[in-house]
Amino acid sequence: MTKNDLLSRISIDPNICFGKPCIKGHRIWVSLILDLLASGEKIETILEEYPGLEREDILACITYAAEMTRDSYVEIPLGLQKESKK
Numbered sequence: 208m209t210k211n212d213l214l215s216r217i218s219i220d221p222n223i224c225f226g227k228p229c230i231k232g233h234r235i236w237v238s239l240i241l242d243l244l245a246s247g248e249k250i251e252t253i254l255e256e257y258p259g260l261e262r263e264d265i266l267a268c269i270t271y272a273a274e275m276t277r278d279s280y281v282e283i284p285l286g287l288q289k290e291s292k293k
Contacts, residue, residue, distance in 0.1 A: 250265050
């Protein structure tokens with residue numbers, strides 16, 4: 208599945224979920240899926256908790272996040288950055 212195929216699974220509609228990016232056909236925010244993954248949740252567990260989703264929907268969320276960070280970034284306060292080990 209190509210990047211464009213995955214991104215076509217994401218919907219942004221100002222009339223749905225305040226215009227936040229969602230998985231197409233659902234009211235599940237991309238950010239919710241990313242938060243679950245970031246907290247260590249496995250893809251299989253997310254799919255069990257949200258039976259209407261498919262594995263490609265989760266991959267679409269990751270792809271969307273990758274595209275969002277390609278040209279911009281979030282400032283991370285110096286106190287929160289991990290120190291590199293030498």
